[in-house]
Amino acid sequence: MNRFVLTQERLEDLQEFKVPVSSGSVVSFWGRVRNHNEGRPVHSLDYSAYPELAVKEGQRILDEALKRWQLDAVRAAHRVGSLGLGEAAVVVEVASGHRGEGFEACRWIIDEIKARVPLWKNEHYSDSITTAS
Amino acid sequence: MGGLLVTLKVRYFGQLQNEAGCSGETLETQATNVAELWRELAARHGFTLEAKLIKAAQDDEFCDWEAPLASAEVVFMPPVAGG
Numbered sequence: 001m002n003r004f005v006l007t008q009e010r011l012e013d014l015q016e017f018k019v020p021v022s023s024g025s026v027v028s029f030w031g032r033v034r035n036h037n038e039g040r041p042v043h044s045l046d047y048s049a050y051p052e053l054a055v056k057e058g059q060r061i062l063d064e065a066l067k068r069w070q071l072d073a074v075r076a077a078h079r080v081g082s083l084g085l086g087e088a089a090v091v092v093e094v095a096s097g098h099r100g101e102g103f104e105a106c107r108w109i110i111d112e113i114k115a116r117v118p119l120w121k122n123e124h125y126s127d128s129i130t131t132a133s
Numbered sequence: 134m135g136g137l138l139v140t141l142k143v144r145y146f147g148q149l150q151n152e153a154g155c156s157g158e159t160l161e162t163q164a165t166n167v168a169e170l171w172r173e174l175a176a177r178h179g180f181t182l183e184a185k186l187i188k189a190a191q192d193d194e195f196c197d198w199e200a201p202l203a204s205a206e207v208v209f210m211p212p213v214a215g216g
Contacts, residue, residue: 031216050146050210052193078215090216110216118188119215120147
């Protein structure tokens with residue numbers, strides 16, 4: 001429970017997010033690989049991570065969210081390795097008594113993951129070769 | 134500069150790996166802090182990103198740019214791009 005995970009496995013196949021009966025709300029965010037970026041066609045991408053620090057920093061973000069909001073359960077996972085179009089790159093799930101804190105916490109968590117967790121994306125474009133960021 | 138010669142392992146991620154042509158290296162340096170080590174490596178590899186965009190880690194924790202070189206491994210990271 002309440003864990004941040006890095007995985008090469010498909011996030012769509014993650015175990016079910018266990019939610020207590022006190023939670024009236026579950027908010028989920030799924031970040032997916034889209035078929036275009038800045039006007040160019042994407043056919044796949046891969047993510048690399050600094051895994052030792054990525055897991056620590058991701059966990060710190062979830063722990064901070066649990067302090068800032070009244071949440072029943074929270075989970076986040078990020079893919080590493082090669083991903084195809086439409087596959088999930090990141091998922092954030094937040095269970096809470098009411099939807100207000102759930103939406104707020106979920107939005108905050110994904111923004112913090114994108115800003116703080118050492119992960120990098122390599123996009124493979126249909127019209128040329130790799131661009132690293 | 135001007136410190137004792139120390140042997141360090143350096144790791145790179147993202148764009149820095151491409152520019153250095155490797156994911157890491159072991160080297161000898163006289164640098165005494167992270168900023169000095171970065172300047173030395175930037176000159177050697179021709180890194181194109183400005184120092185202020187780079188984050189560093191020692192012992193698998195983010196560290197200050199002015200932090201002394203206190204660990205056997207220093208990691209340099211370009212701006213993160215997850216999600």
